[in-house]
Amino acid sequence: MTKEVTKLIHKYLRHDKKFPHVWCPGCGNGIVLGALIRAIDRLGLEKDEIVLASGIGCSGRMPVYVDFNTLHTTHGRALTFATGIKLAKPSLTVITLMGDGDATAIGGNHFIHAARRNLDLTAIIINNQIYGMTGGQHSPTTPYGCYATTATYGHIEHAFSIAELAVTAGAAFVARGTVYHARLLDELIEAGIRKPGFSVVEAMSNCHVQFGRRNQIEDPVTMMKWLRDHAVATEKARKMKPDALEDKFTIGVLADLEKPIYTDEYQKVRDRAKSLARQ
């Protein structure tokens, strides 16, 4: 464990930007930012080796504050920009940051196909179960029966489970953490970046301002306690009965596969084509 965590985080921040950051008091995005920085520091990567691409939403503000190569892209298209960067320069470590709506609604198609394609990218998805920035509309991860600006009589749709979706779509590494389990979260992000292939780290976060306020959990502390009480480690969940897990979600590594990486395969195709041309 690194001593003086805050000092370490300051090393990677852009102090010429406006601080304190734009997020609401107690927002989980700040905790994810800290976890990401700690993970990168532990990997010992240079600032210039990293590209951080984000979409639109509260989470999209994150690259603004960190001193890497950063890209704030259009809504839902963080992964498409990241794909371009990775193919143009495969030596870079490309990380994308998305919100739940950004990744699974607006960029839903890009997300599943990036997972299927298995490029060496890391997608960090902050899941706060609502569209926070635009005013609390329900997102694909808003649970059934919850309230939102666009679900004033209770939400009648069922929620996506992002990590399980990524497993099914064929991502090489899938993990889920919460902002309460911050140490675990930075271990998972570290493992995700280290993993060759498409890795997804879903960070369950709190939006007490847009989600909590409409669902009688109005402060960050209660929301973090909710995350603490509803998270079950994957090892423990295997031994539990399905009905005990009904309102819970699992945290930890959900999938870790060895699959051929797109950039390697693409290089092989190029070599094959070159050798055929020579003949």
Next chain:
Amino acid sequence: MPPKKKTQQTAKQDRIANKPRASKHKQSGKIKELFNQVVFRDWCKACGICSAFCPKKVIGHDDRGGPVIKRPDDCIGCRFCELHCPDVAITIIVRDVESERDRA
């Protein structure tokens, strides 16, 4: 010249060794490590996470929810507050008892 330097150094080491330590655990006799909690007020948004989750209730809160360091010596250095502060506004530093006493 070198011998003189050496005596100075040993004298300093003795002085450090003979100084009374900060506080001791009654049973184990181990020296308890102490921590300083530094809150950067300019960045703090008074969300209340640090004071709510502090296992030793070192951090309390004032009437607007901002953190107040109430019992700094009880801190066990778990760094929950430091890891969970969304605004990177709190730091836990291992207290250097010797240097603080020298300064005083």
